[in-house]
Amino acid sequence: MSKYYTTEEAALYLGVSSARIRQYILEERLQTDKSGRDHLIEESVLSDFAMFGRKKVGRPFLEQGNADIVTAEPERASASNRFINIDQLDEEGIQVINGDTRDIIKQLPDDTFRCVVTSPPYWGVRDYGVENQIGAEPDLQDYIKTLVEIFSEVRRVLKSDGTFWLNIGNTYTSGGRKWRQEDSKNRGRAMSYRPPTPDGLKKKDLIGVAWMVAMACQLDGWYLRNDIIWHKPNCQPESVKDRLTVAHEYLFMFSKSEQYYFNQEAIKESYTNGNGFKNKRTVWSINTEPCAEAHFAVFPKNLVRPCILAGSEENDLILDPFYGAGTVGIVSQELNRKCVGIEINPDYVDISGRRNARVQGALMLQES
Numbered sequence: 001m002s003k004y005y006t007t008e009e010a011a012l013y014l015g016v017s018s019a020r021i022r023q024y025i026l027e028e029r030l031q032t033d034k035s036g037r038d039h040l041i042e043e044s045v046l047s048d049f050a051m052f053g054r055k056k057v058g059r060p061f062l063e064q065g066n067a068d069i070v071t072a073e074p075e076r077a078s079a080s081n082r083f084i085n086i087d088q089l090d091e092e093g094i095q096v097i098n099g100d101t102r103d104i105i106k107q108l109p110d111d112t113f114r115c116v117v118t119s120p121p122y123w124g125v126r127d128y129g130v131e132n133q134i135g136a137e138p139d140l141q142d143y144i145k146t147l148v149e150i151f152s153e154v155r156r157v158l159k160s161d162g163t164f165w166l167n168i169g170n171t172y173t174s175g176g177r178k179w180r181q182e183d184s185k186n187r188g189r190a191m192s193y194r195p196p197t198p199d200g201l202k203k204k205d206l207i208g209v210a211w212m213v214a215m216a217c218q219l220d221g222w223y224l225r226n227d228i229i230w231h232k233p234n235c236q237p238e239s240v241k242d243r244l245t246v247a248h249e250y251l252f253m254f255s256k257s258e259q260y261y262f263n264q265e266a267i268k269e270s271y272t273n274g275n276g277f278k279n280k281r282t283v284w285s286i287n288t289e290p291c292a293e294a295h296f297a298v299f300p301k302n303l304v305r306p307c308i309l310a311g312s313e314e315n316d317l318i319l320d321p322f323y324g325a326g327t328v329g330i331v332s333q334e335l336n337r338k339c340v341g342i343e344i345n346p347d348y349v350d351i352s353g354r355r356n357a358r359v360q361g362a363l364m365l366q367e368s
């Protein structure tokens, strides 16, 4: 008897996101049988696709023999709305939605997430190679306005006792340069555009954009509770001669209400003399973590872990509206939370699918 895979199971089989599977189905590159709300894909179709169907043929993450998640008669999930399928999250713990956060977040239900952890594109710093990317606005004020509007939606979808952890860094004015060359040590530094110097600022000025966004969020209704300095001991060297090398970014903690869930015990740090534990301090020294597959800066897991531990309990739902390579999903899985990610670049959605599947595979191995 033939085995059939749901789109979610096919995503795990091919090591790509379920969004990508749906795209393949839409493009009729994957033949399916329709059953109820979902598509079912026959195993032989998937294995042929894995071998011959893709432009870049990759090895499926799961060997066929290991694909014991396959069910001949998979249960249909009852979608509670268009995007978030809580039943599916119960099984897999993660859902990644490929699209523009500005559109997608408006379609998520109120009071859903206990904790939001995210790092948006910084202004004029990276080129994520897609239309409608945030961070490429010529006008700084447009960038700030866009983020405040998205984070206002974040407040709506956050539970009333939830917290929002925002990692963001400052930038310098481009000094009239229109592009930036690729750096052999850091491909992500190449820029096909550089925004003009904002009105009132000069060449070489430090733009306190992180604080501008934080203050604008506060005025918009957020409670700003902490500014945490993320100190990067292994920061990128800079070739500057007339200022210090920047070795930190900010992590702002906001709450939706005056009273909120905060598990202080879960993130306490030990005294240097080893005599017990103290409340966690606001300077966190954490090395950046390379991610071989992504050409942009990903969150170090150690930066995300305290946010999720302090801001949520097991089985809570976490959101990252700028999901990138999916680090927030990985940490959520490790800590038995569920996660929804939104990401505009389908290639990054694929990367996150592979990284998450690897963690899920490792967790399943640990359990067995």
Ligand SMILES: C[S@@+](CC[C@H](N)C(=O)[O-])C[C@H]1O[C@@H](n2cnc3c(N)ncnc32)[C@H](O)[C@@H]1O
Pocket (backbone or CB within 6 Å): 099, 100, 101, 102, 118, 119, 120, 121, 122, 128, 132, 133, 134, 296, 297, 298, 299, 321, 322, 323, 324, 325, 326, 327, 328, 342, 343, 344, 345, 348
């Ligand atoms: C700083 S990266 C996030 C990295 C992530 N924290 C990680 O650990 O991989 C910002 C991400 O926002 C995405 N992005 C940019 N504009 C977006 C938009 N309009 N909607 C959704 N995602 C967007 C970029 O493609 C990029 O992956």
